[in-house]
Amino acid sequence: MILVDFECSFCAVIFEESVDSAIKFGKCPECGNIANRIYTMNSGHRADPAWLESAVEVLQGDGERPIESRSEFNDYLKKNNIVQRC
Numbered sequence: 001m002i003l004v005d006f007e008c009s010f011c012a013v014i015f016e017e018s019v020d021s022a023i024k025f026g027k028c029p030e031c032g033n034i035a036n037r038i039y040t041m042n043s044g045h046r047a048d049p050a051w052l053e054s055a056v057e058v059l060q061g062d063g064e065r066p067i068e069s070r071s072e073f074n075d076y077l078k079k080n081n082i083v084q085r086c
């Protein structure tokens, strides 16, 4: 079990919950709607491909090898001179 942040897809309330690390959705404590898990770069957990997908979609061109981990992502940023916010 790990502590993760969720954001309600309906009322935008953000809350923390202790859940299994594979869990992607929670239940909003305010309105009971589905809340999406929030993935952050600063998370101490192993990079989860879920947060990479959108970033990679924006950055990578067709035919490039898919980025599958945080270290590959960092290397990719360096290689392409993309400034990373820390």
Ligand SMILES: [Zn+2]
Binding pocket: 008, 009, 010, 011, 012, 013, 028, 029, 030, 031, 032, 033
């Ligand atoms: Zn809600």
